[in-house]
Amino acid sequence: MTGSNTREAFRATDGSSGQEDSPRQLTTVRGASDSVFRVAAHGGGVVVLLSMTLVGLFLAVRGAEAIAAAGPSFLTEQDWEPNSGRFGIAAVLFGTVVIALIAIFVALPLAVGTATYISEYAPLGLRPLLVGIVDLMAAIPSVVYGLWGMFWLEGAILPVAQWISTYFGWIPVFNVPNFNPGDPLATPTVFTASAFLAGLVVAMMVAPVAASIMREVFAQAPIGEREGALALGSTKWGMIRSVVYPFGLGGMIGGAMLGLGRALGETIAVYLVISPVFVIQPNILQTGSNSISSLIALRYGEASPFELSALMAAGLVLFLITMLVNFGAGIIIQRSRSGAAS
Amino acid sequence: MTITDTPRPQRRAQRPGRITRTSVPGRDGRSSHPTRPETRRNLARIRRDDVLRVVGAAAAAVAGTAWLFAQVFPFEGPLTFVVIAYLLFVGFFVVLISFDDNRVTVTDRVAAVVMHSLAAVLILALAVVVVFTLGRGSEAFLNWNFWVQDLSLAGPLDPMTVGGMAHAAIGTLIMISISLAISIPLGLLCAVFLAEFPSPFARLVRTVVEAMTALPSIVCGLFIYATYILLFGFDKSGFAASLAITIMVLPIIIRSADVVLRLVPSTLKEASLALGTSQWRTIWHVVLPTSKSGLMTAIILGTARGIGETAPVLLTAGYTTYYNLNPFTGPMVSLPFATFTLVKSPEPSQIARGFGAAAVLMVLVFVLFLVARIIGGKGAGVLSPGGQARARAASLRDAERFAHRDPVITGPNDSPAPSPPALNDRKGTL
Numbered sequence: 021m022t023g024s025n026t027r028e029a030f031r032a033t034d035g036s037s038g039q040e041d042s043p044r045q046l047t048t049v050r051g052a053s054d055s056v057f058r059v060a061a062h063g064g065g066v067v068v069l070l071s072m073t074l075v076g077l078f079l080a081v082r083g084a085e086a087i088a089a090a091g092p093s094f095l096t097e098q099d100w101e102p103n104s105g106r107f108g109i110a111a112v113l114f115g116t117v118v119i120a121l122i123a124i125f126v127a128l129p130l131a132v133g134t135a136t137y138i139s140e141y142a143p144l145g146l147r148p149l150l151v152g153i154v155d156l157m158a159a160i161p162s163v164v165y166g167l168w169g170m171f172w173l174e175g176a177i178l179p180v181a182q183w184i185s186t187y188f189g190w191i192p193v194f195n196v197p198n199f200n201p202g203d204p205l206a207t208p209t210v211f212t213a214s215a216f217l218a219g220l221v222v223a224m225m226v227a228p229v230a231a232s233i234m235r236e237v238f239a240q241a242p243i244g245e246r247e248g249a250l251a252l253g254s255t256k257w258g259m260i261r262s263v264v265y266p267f268g269l270g271g272m273i274g275g276a277m278l279g280l281g282r283a284l285g286e287t288i289a290v291y292l293v294i295s296p297v298f299v300i301q302p303n304i305l306q307t308g309s310n311s312i313s314s315l316i317a318l319r320y321g322e323a324s325p326f327e328l329s330a331l332m333a334a335g336l337v338l339f340l341i342t343m344l345v346n347f348g349a350g351i352i353i354q355r356s357r358s359g360a361a362s
Numbered sequence: 363m364t365i366t367d368t369p370r371p372q373r374r375a376q377r378p379g380r381i382t383r384t385s386v387p388g389r390d391g392r393s394s395h396p397t398r399p400e401t402r403r404n405l406a407r408i409r410r411d412d413v414l415r416v417v418g419a420a421a422a423a424v425a426g427t428a429w430l431f432a433q434v435f436p437f438e439g440p441l442t443f444v445v446i447a448y449l450l451f452v453g454f455f456v457v458l459i460s461f462d463d464n465r466v467t468v469t470d471r472v473a474a475v476v477m478h479s480l481a482a483v484l485i486l487a488l489a490v491v492v493v494f495t496l497g498r499g500s501e502a503f504l505n506w507n508f509w510v511q512d513l514s515l516a517g518p519l520d521p522m523t524v525g526g527m528a529h530a531a532i533g534t535l536i537m538i539s540i541s542l543a544i545s546i547p548l549g550l551l552c553a554v555f556l557a558e559f560p561s562p563f564a565r566l567v568r569t570v571v572e573a574m575t576a577l578p579s580i581v582c583g584l585f586i587y588a589t590y591i592l593l594f595g596f597d598k599s600g601f602a603a604s605l606a607i608t609i610m611v612l613p614i615i616i617r618s619a620d621v622v623l624r625l626v627p628s629t630l631k632e633a634s635l636a637l638g639t640s641q642w643r644t645i646w647h648v649v650l651p652t653s654k655s656g657l658m659t660a661i662i663l664g665t666a667r668g669i670g671e672t673a674p675v676l677l678t679a680g681y682t683t684y685y686n687l688n689p690f691t692g693p694m695v696s697l698p699f700a701t702f703t704l705v706k707s708p709e710p711s712q713i714a715r716g717f718g719a720a721a722v723l724m725v726l727v728f729v730l731f732l733v734a735r736i737i738g739g740k741g742a743g744v745l746s747p748g749g750q751a752r753a754r755a756a757s758l759r760d761a762e763r764f765a766h767r768d769p770v771i772t773g774p775n776d777s778p779a780p781s782p783p784a785l786n787d788r789k790g791t792l
Contacts, residue, residue: 133480
């Protein structure tokens with residue numbers, strides 16, 4: 021027996037003198053297959069991380085060239101003439117945000133109503149079918165919505181736009197300068213291909229996405245609280261307003277923001293219905309609007325290398341906005357009471 | 363030892379005239395199992411009064427609107443009619459209820475009507491989108507040549523009986539196949555990495571992947587266009603489009619697969635590890651089979667997104683009217699891209715062909731979606747009836763095998779236990 025061993029034995033019996041018991045260090049011996057698998061899995065993670073970072077970095081570097089060349093006027097200039105050095109995203113960014121806001125403004129009531137109907141009012145036997153239909157709507161390709169907007173909605177919406185402009189034209193947003201309601205021969209073509217139309221088409225794409233998130237959240241509202249509200253004499257609507265909506269508030273906001281993220285990035289449906297203009301167009305009913313993604317689709321073909329950088333800068337701005345919105349939505353959903361479980 | 367004389371007060375249950383019966387939940391077989399989730403009562407009851415009020419208000423609204431349109435306001439268009447009729451309907455409805463009920467009830471009924479109608483609007487709009495596309499497209503896709511020919515011989519003025527969309531359908535299939543061949547293995551591997559090897563690095567990867575789900579699809583296309591086509595000097599091709607679709611689909615697949623994998627109960631994993639299995643075997647034989655349906659759903663929904671997206675293909679594939687089976691050389695067209703190109707033409711026959719392609723695309727997405735719902739939509743470890751029967755049969759076989767096994771290892775002279783066949787059996791059941 022060596023000296024150190026006896027000292028350890030002494031310490032172990034005499035608990036008061038200094039050294040506490042420490043947890044054993046567990047060493048894991050991995051087999052060959054496990055080691056290979058670990059390396060492969062980490063490799064998969066690294067490959068994905070590298071490729072994704074590459075895309076982001078490439079966009080950032082190429083975009084930064086154009087932004088550096090344009091300076092601060094990149095945010096204020098409305099024209100898009102990169103080859104003559106006069107370009108900025110003021111008009112397209114404004115158009116993108118306006119279209120997305122119209123879409124959310126229309127889609128939010130539809131989504132809340134549909135989600136509430138499915139989770140609270142629909143007959144039990146019908147619910148799975150309705151859930152399927154709403155999820156299916158979210159999967160319909162955007163070009164189909166674009167066709168619908170271009171060939172069906174445009175004709176159907178003209179009288180509505182005209183009516184809004186005639187009776188609510190005193191609100192600046194709904195005013196259409198070239199349209200005189202008093203003139204019986206006034207042509208309704210000033211209402212075609214407007215931001216309003218694009219917003220409606222995008223709303224149709226956004227509503228199912230938001231509705232399916234909201235429905236999931238509403239369905240999680242605790243039965244005990246629902247029945248408590250009903251037992252206190254509340255009507256069904258009272259129960260929904262005082263239990264379901266407060267419980268699902270985080271999901272409602274998060275769902276709407278995820279929908280907004282989708283609306284911001286939508287390309288084809290918007291491209292098909294709008295006629296592009298490069299001015300800030302605050303009159304949403306009037307012909308002409310623009311969005312960043314349709315600007316890219318419109319201009320990439322004949323772009324010089326510098327113009328391509330400019331398009332990437334625009335794409336980068338769009339990407340950053342969408343990312344902010346999506347992360348915000350994720351955080352709101354997670355922090356909320358209903359999202360804590362998921 | 364002291365004995366108290368005073369008798370203890372009689373328990374309530376022992377008093378004469380009371381029925382004493384203690385019921386234990388679950389013992390008598392009638393009451394529900396305590397661990398079974400609560401089921402919701404259905405509160406949706408319909409009364410005759412409600413129906414009559416709705417019908418009355420609707421009739422009054424339609425009649426009133428018709429009168430307004432004919433006599434008072436110079437409105438036009440069916441949409442305006444519907445909007446005004448709806449507003450009148452809500453007004454009449456409120457008036458009808460307020461004859462009998464108080465304000466609280468009026469609010470409740472009106473809220474119910476509004477919710478019903480919002481849902482109806484959304485679903486009606488979906489029906490219009492689908493029926494309109496199928497209807498306009500039927501002119502093209504009801505001809506057999508639409509399914510087997512390409513557009514190379516069909517000019518803009520040719521009738522519907524010439525030319526078809528087979529080249530676009532084949533292009534779509536080739537592009538999505540290449541894209542899935544890259545994104546499924548890589549996506550699943552990365553999702554397994556995120557779910558099974560938690561570390562700060564994994565958190566970083568997860569954050570980056572979540573950020574990339576926000577990448578607009580057109581920017582994916584722009585990236586491939588700027589690198590693969592302009593920087594490296596390759597031609598526009600199906601492969602370039604596949605790469606763009608991969609960049610778009612990969613984060614979507616990883617994210618939803620990660621969520622599904624994290625739902626696998628850790629008790630299952632720990633049970634497997636406690637049996638001495640390696641981590642690799644645990645993932646292959648426990649984690650992946652348990653989450654199979656969810657993973658399939660993630661993949662199929664990613665596929666549906668990838669098939670339907672036009673923007674990445676628009677920038678990278680090029681347009682052609684010919685068959686092209688080689689993804690590496692020459693332009694290749696996909697169904698959404700063909701739709702997009704054709705409907706911009708002023709010629710009605712080209713537009714009809716575009717609608718036909720859109721209809722085919724939509725049906726393709728519907729089929730994928732149906733498959734996803736049939737396979738998926740179940741939680742981790744929830745089996746289909748067939749799967750349950752198989753699992754029962756497997757455990758029955760195991761039970762028989764155990765029963766027939768020789769009594770084992772009593773002394774060193776006994777023959778060794780027949781373990782190799784047992785191992786084989788187990789492999790089959792896992």
